[in-house]
Amino acid sequence: MNTTSLLPSVLLVGCGKMGGAMLEGWIRHGLAPSVVMDRHDHTLPAPHQHARTLADIPADFTPDIIILAVKPQKADEVLGELGQRFPTTPLLSVMAGRTVENLAQRFSEANSAAKPTIIRAMPNTPCAIGAGISGLYAAPTVTDQQKQYCDQLLQAVGETVWVEQEDLIDSVTAVSGSGPAYVFLLAELMEKAGVEQGLPAETARKLARRTIFGAGALMDQSPLDAAELRTRVTSPGGTTAAALAVLMAPDAWPATVSEAIQAAARRAKELSS
Structure with a gap:
């Protein structure tokens, strides 16, 4: 060398x-x-x-x-x-x-x-x-x-x-190798929902991207786990709680994120054959 x-x-x-x-x-x-x-x-x-x-x-x-x-x-x-x-x-x-x-x-x-x-x-x-x-x-x-x-x-x-x-x-492939695409999809959907709420497209785009960037940076620098950080943002009966009630329904994110990662891991195994 x-x-x-x-x-x-x-x-x-x-x-x-x-x-x-x-x-x-x-x-x-x-x-x-x-x-x-x-x-x-x-x-x-x-x-x-x-x-x-x-x-x-x-x-x-x-x-x-x-x-x-x-x-x-x-x-x-x-x-x-x-x-x-x-x-x-x-x-x-x-x-x-x-x-x-x-x-x-x-x-x-x-x-x-x-x-x-x-x-x-x-x-x-x-x-x-x-x-x-x-x-x-x-x-x-x-x-x-x-x-x-x-x-x-x-x-x-x-x-x-x-x-x-x-x-x-x-x-690893399923969680982090493919993981950026999951985050990009979240940004895409947040931006789309913002436009549906009446925001200009460029404003919705900036809000979605900077929110994901800032949340990621905060989580990276914090000693707290993700669940605790989520709890600290969620006031009982508030706007965040209303949104999470939808996202955390049993057939929503808790099921689909796990299913998605299982699908990615399964495909990785298929590629080995």
């Missing part, structure tokens, strides 16, 4: 929304010379390089870690090639569903001598502004140094939590 850099060198395979969001944060925090492999063109600041295919990667480049950020359905196209070129380089997968066993098998298919050490992670899109949260799982063969690389990279774009069981990554 380049010791003058804060972060290890990476081979980032796939640079879509999530890969691109992480890359921006890594470059800001001092990424060692790295390569982005993606079929789309990318303009990268020196000393980082772009490669369309594995053959385009400089022969003398060996990353500290490979970051696999392609769609789960596309991973098999590159895993075998990676196993041939970098048979012992640790692999950090940020894909939903694909298990350590499945990834290791595909990685070694074209090179039986490949001995992958694999870490799985599920970041989320607020990584783009350094406010992400990533859940990680390390296979038993992963070293402390390799775990540290992963922590360094993902803490550069937010915070990290580690889970001890691999199947809990599906739960």
